[in-house]
Amino acid sequence: MHVNNKLFALDIGTRSVVGIILEEADGHYEAVDIMVREHKERSMLDGQIHDVLSVSEIITEIKEALEVSHGPLTKVCVAAAGRALKTEQSKVAVDISGKPMFSKQDILHLELSAVQQAQAAVAGEKNNEHHYYCVGYSVLYYQLDGEGIGSLIDQRGNEASVEIIATFLPKVVVESLLAALDRAGLEMDALTLEPIAAINVLIPASMRRLNVALVDIGAGTSDIALTDSGTVIAYGMVPVAGDEITEAVSDEFLLDFPLAEKAKRDLLVNQSITITDILGFETEVSKDEAVERIAPAIDRLAGTIGEEILKLNGNKPPKAVMLVGGGSLTPDLPRRLAAMLNLPENRVAIRGLDAINSVSFAAHITKGPELVTPIGIAIAAKQSPVQYHTVHVNGQPVRLFEVNKLTVGDCLLAAGIKMNKLYGRPGLAKIVSLNGKNVTIPGKHGQQPVLLKNGIPCSFDDQVDGGDQLTVQKGEDGVRPELTLGDLIGDLPSKMVIINGQRYEVSAKMTCNNLPASMSKPVEDRDEIIFEMPDTIESILKELNLAEMLNDTRPFLIKIDGIQHKVTEFMGKMFVNGLEAKLQTKIDHLDNIRFEKGKKPTLRRLVEKLGVPATESMPIFFNGQQVQLEQELIQFSRGGTKLGMNERIHSGDLLTTKQKNVQPFIFQDLFNFVQFEIPTDSRGFTLLKNGEKAGFDDRLAPGDELNITFENPMVLK
Structure with a gap:
């Protein structure tokens, strides 16, 4: 059979991914292959993809396995399920007076116009309809000149109208689905919604006059659709499904999640199961006991689904409920759901593939309710697809629901x-x-x-x-094209900076083929154009020819007797907007750069900073004032020239030292540190130490009181 007649569909669920190949011939479908793979990790939660990479790996596994028998698979039909489904009804009418025939394309245009109108209604007044995707719609009815009609094709009249019910998902749900398919090398052929998928194959249009609920119970979500009076009247979803039962088994019997899932499945086919809990104890549990112990979780699942059915159905129970999906096999669920809805037990039933009349199955396929939705996805997506198109905005793909008027x-x-x-x-x-x-x-x-x-x-x-x-x-x-560099680039970027209170404008530098270029230069094919905006303190100062401002901020290095010392106290600092900065600090528009000089570098400050004992001092008192006597212990020289303690030093200086022969402080040393004038009329003076006469070479001790007294001349009478 020609490959174009093959349909590849995926049902991406919370617990597993199902891939199916259908072949179509004369309106009849045959399921020729089915493949199921469980997620290695819990990468789905309530129907929403949480780990795109993990899900795409499972999809790739299924795709490659099916390609062995069925050739390359590039397109796939999928269904979406999510926590934020929004449903909206919409009606659109069109004037068809004078139109020769009403074609299928005209009807499709009419339907999609109604869907677009519903999408705007869902978005409300916030003008954010692009945040929602339409993931499926059903026609409630067609009308011709105000009267209901089965089909509008080839009809004549004045006005044709259609009312639809459309379901929307937030963009993030569909985007994650598209991302997983893209990573698996697949293109989305068509998209549908899981309730639509199952209802299309289980409840044909002829049966939809009955008020029936269809519940697709997966691992993370239970999708609900309701029919009545020949149409699908509502869709719903509850984030409660098979995982809740697995978690109840896990909690009740102390099993980790994978073992709890296996135990739950074993309960379906065995009257008793043997389990080994996380403590290593092996226990045999009968089916009745197991069901009794997890009954609260089963009741919670039945109650949640029942409440949603009643809410969607106008607070009254439907005539019957059909259950599909792997979670429908939860023990005793149909009976408990029937009780919750006040229905006879035989009005709630699990429906498997046997209920699908329009599809035949290859001999090796095991029929079960979990395969109803994948079959439905393929057929629903083929018969009533919602197709998506991609455009690129600024290089980014944007997917759009295409509606043509x-x-x-x-x-x-x-x-x-x-x-x-x-x-x-x-x-x-x-x-x-x-x-x-x-x-x-x-x-x-x-x-x-x-x-x-x-x-x-x-x-x-x-x-x-x-x-x-x-x-x-x-x-x-x-x-x-004929254009200049200015036409190509526009205005070169520039920014204003403030340096030490003065404003400067910095512009980008441009070269073309490694040569400086002006904005008026014509652009030629294969030109190499570079423009760079200085963005650090260092590059901006170089661009403004203010690099000398950096001199004070460079490391202050000095060698003493061959040993290098770095003195940060003598280095200037840079501040940007009041915060200390470095040469490579990034500068933005209107940033304020300020330079602060370091301390004046003198030999005295250097030896103090390095902790070198270069001087010895002694406090004494002269004429009642304290005086600090000081003598050098080490003689510093630069280039053979002796340096005093208060002399200026520079970064890069090479200093040498020599120990000095230290003598005790004597009275005469005082005159190096004090200044006084000898009275012009004095006939002599006397040196006093602690009130007693002293000589110039008298030794001093810390705290000595020194004085000099002068003798006045004789006054003649």
């Missing part, structure tokens, strides 16, 4: 006119390198075609009415 463009497409032939061909492009990245500068666009509607110029998105006359003529071809 009847426009001039639609008419030209329907007439078989090749749209790409209508526009003039673009001129040859130029390719240049801009900051290391290749940029294609397209040639000037070809001219748009001349479109006339009833002889009057119009555009592609103008709406048309029956009987309109359209004329189209091809546009002229474009030419190669």
Whole structure:
């Protein structure tokens, strides 16, 4: 059978992923292959993909395994389930008076217009309808001139209308699904919603006059759909399903999650099971005992599903409930759900593949309720798909739900006119390198075609009415682009910075083919263009020719007797917006840069900072004032020149030292540290130490009181 007649569908559930291959012939489907893979980790939660990589690996496994028998698989039908389903009804009418025939395309256009209207209603007044995807819709009814009708095809009248019920998912749910498919090398052929998928194959249109609930119980979510009066009246979802039962088994019998899942499944086929708990104890448990111990969880599952059914059905129970999905096999669930809904036990039943009349199955496929939804996904996505298209905005893919109104463009497409032939061909492009990245500068666009509607110029998105006359003529071809660097780049970026209170403007530097270039230079094919904006303190100061400001901030290094010392106290500091900064600190527009000088570098400060005992001092008192006597213990020299303690030193100086022969302090040393004037009329003086006469070479001790007294001249009488 031709590969185009093969349908590949995936049911991506919380616990497992099911892949199925259907072959179609004359409206009949045959399931030729089914493959089930369980998630290695809990990468799904309540129907939402949480680990795209993990899910895509499972999808890839299934895809590659099926390709062995069925050849390359590139497109897939999928269904979405999520916690934030939103349902909206919408009705759209169109005037069809004077229209020869109402075609299938016209009906599709009408339906999709109604879906677009519902999407806007879901988004409300926040103008954020792009946050929602339509993941499925069903037609409630068609009307012709106000009367219900089974089909509008080939009907004539004045007004045709359709009312639909559409279901929407937040963008993130569908985006994660698309991301997982993309990583697995698959393209989304069509998308549907799980309740729609199951209902399409289990409840044909002829049965939908009955008020029936369909519940698809997976691992993480239970999807619900309700039919009545020939239509699907509501969809719902509860985030309670098979995992809750597994967790109850895990809690009750002290099993980890995988073993609890196995024990739950064993209960379906065995009257008793043997389990080994996390403490290593092995126990045999009968089916009745196990069901009794996890009964609260089963009741909670039945209660949650029952409440949602009643809510969706106007607070009354439906006539019957069909259960599908792996979670429907939960022991005693149908009986407890029937009791919750006040229905006879035989009105709640598990439905397996045997209930699907339009599909036959290959001999090796084991039929079960968990395969109803995958079969439904393939068929529903084929019969009533919701297709998605991708455009790129700034290089990023944006997926759109495409809704077309009847426009001039639609008419030209329907007439078989090749749209790409209508526009003039673009001129040859130029390719240049801009900051290391290749940029294609397209040639000037070809001219748009001349479109006339009833002889009057119009555009592609103008709406048309029956009987309109359209004329189209091809546009002229474009030419190669001619532009300058300024045209390509626009204004070079610049920023204002404040340095020590003064404002400076910094502009980017531009080169073309490694040569300085002006904005007026024409751009040629294969040009290599680079423009860089100085963005650090160092690069900005160099650009502004203020690099000398950095001198004070460089490391202050000095060698003493061959040993190098770094003295940060003598280094200046940089501040950006009041915070200390470094040369490579990034600078933004209007940042305030301030430089603060370090302490004046003197030999005295150096030896104090290094803790070198270069001087000896002694406090004494002279004329009642304290005086600090000081003598050098070490003599510092620079280039053979002796340095005093208060002399200036510089980064890079080479100093040498020599120990001095230290003598005790004597009275005479005082005169190196004090200044006094000898009275002009004095006849002599006396040195006093602690009130007693002393000589110039008398030794001093700390705290000595020194004085000098002067003798006045004799006054003649």
